[in-house]
Amino acid sequence: xxxxxxxxxxxxxxxxxxxxxxxxxxxxxxxxxxxxxxxxxxxxxxxxxxxxxxxxxxxxxxxxxxxxxxxxxxxxxxxxxxxxxxxxxxxxxxxxxxxxxxxxxxxxxxxxxxxxxxxxxxxxxxxxxxxxxxxxxxxxxxxxxxxxxxxxxxxxxxxxxxxxxxxxxxxxxxxxxxxxxxxxxxxxxxxxxxxxxxxxxxxxxxxxxxxxxxxxxxxxxxxxxxxxxxxxxxxxxxxxxxxxxxxxxxxxxxxxxxxxxxxxxxxxxxxxx
Numbered sequence: 001x002x003x004x005x006x007x008x009x010x011x012x013x014x015x016x017x018x019x020x021x022x023x024x025x026x027x028x029x030x031x032x033x034x035x036x037x038x039x040x041x042x043x044x045x046x047x048x049x050x051x052x053x054x055x056x057x058x059x060x061x062x063x064x065x066x067x068x069x070x071x072x073x074x075x076x077x078x079x080x081x082x083x084x085x086x087x088x089x090x091x092x093x094x095x096x097x098x099x100x101x102x103x104x105x106x107x108x109x110x111x112x113x114x115x116x117x118x119x120x121x122x123x124x125x126x127x128x129x130x131x132x133x134x135x136x137x138x139x140x141x142x143x144x145x146x147x148x149x150x151x152x153x154x155x156x157x158x159x160x161x162x163x164x165x166x167x168x169x170x171x172x173x174x175x176x177x178x179x180x181x182x183x184x185x186x187x188x189x190x191x192x193x194x195x196x197x198x199x200x201x202x203x204x205x206x207x208x209x210x211x212x213x214x215x216x217x218x219x220x221x222x223x224x225x226x227x228x229x230x231x232x233x234x235x236x237x238x239x240x241x242x243x244x245x246x247x248x249x250x251x252x253x254x255x256x257x258x259x260x261x262x263x264x265x266x267x268x269x270x271x272x273x
Contacts, residue, residue, distance in 0.1 A: 037072055037075045037076070039068060039071065039072070043071065044064065044067075044068070047064075047067040047068075047071060048064065048067070051063060051067060105256050105259045105260060105263075106252075106256055110248065110252070111248065111251040111252060111255065113244055113247065113248065114247075116240075119240070119243060119244065119247060120236050122243075122247055123236050123243050124236075126246075126250075127233055129246050130233060130234060130239060130242065130243065130246070131231060131232070131233050132231065132232050132233070132234065133185045133186065133231055134185070134186070134202065134228070134229060134230050134231045135183045135184055135185050135228075135229045136183075136184060136189070136201060136202065136225060136227070136228050136229075137180075137181060137182045137183055137184070137225070137226045137227040137228075138180075138181055138201065138223050138224060138225050138226060139168070139179055139180050139181075139223070139224045139226060140175070140179060140181075140221045140222060140223045140224070141156075141159070141164065141168055141171050141172040141179075141210075141221065141222040142172045142173050142174075142175040142179075142218070142219060142220075142221055143155055143156050143159075143172050143173060143213075143219055143220045143221070143222075144173040144218070144219045145219045145220070152219060152220045153213055153215075153220055155220075156212060156213035156220045156221075156222055157213060159171065159172075159222065160210055160211075160212060160213065160222055164210045164222065164224075168210075172222075173219075175218070177192060180226075182227075183227070183229065186198050186199075186201075186202050189201055189202070193216040193217060193218070194216050194217035196214075196215060196216070197214055197215065197216035197217070197221070200214045201214065201223060204223065204225060206225060206228045207225065208224065208225070208226075209224065210222050210223070210224045211223050211224070211225075
């Protein structure tokens, strides 16, 4: 018997039996864990808070029962879908997971603002963030193409050539957005009148005379500029709060980029031909 206990083969068999038994126990534990849904008090509190936020009242017992069933249903469906491999190569799931990871990267501590001198130096090096674009205020006489599709431009030229009277507000056709516009930058004009009109309006010389005709997405316009404010850079003292906000945004973006690059560096990327 002593000789048998010393045989390496016997040791190997015993070790194999122990490993098999241990693996069986582990598999049983894993299966039991996969088939067990645990509802913690913290989860119920979270569900209750979500309900209260969405419905503006605390949930009743019936509401909590419904929340509990919905959570169990979601867990069962999710686990069965994963068991069947439905989560593999799913674009929506990949994007959602990547989005949640981005949220985790974005959730970093707020960088400390530099002192006033350092912030002003940064402002001077990044003035492109704070330049105020040129704005133009103008009045216009609108001619609709309805009923004059072939003559609308010539009608506008005749009106301009004859001289626009002081009662210009009664000339032309009614325009739904009005006849006067104040302090608009080019993107705002483009949004309201179209690209062609905006480009031509901002190319007009700064004069008080009526000019045009200029075509828009709506028809044809005669235009008179009432005020032109050139592009300018505000003084640091006047916009220090805005500078601080932009600095924080840029600093956080830089930290997020660095964190993402560090994650990417952990992976080896191979592109197959």
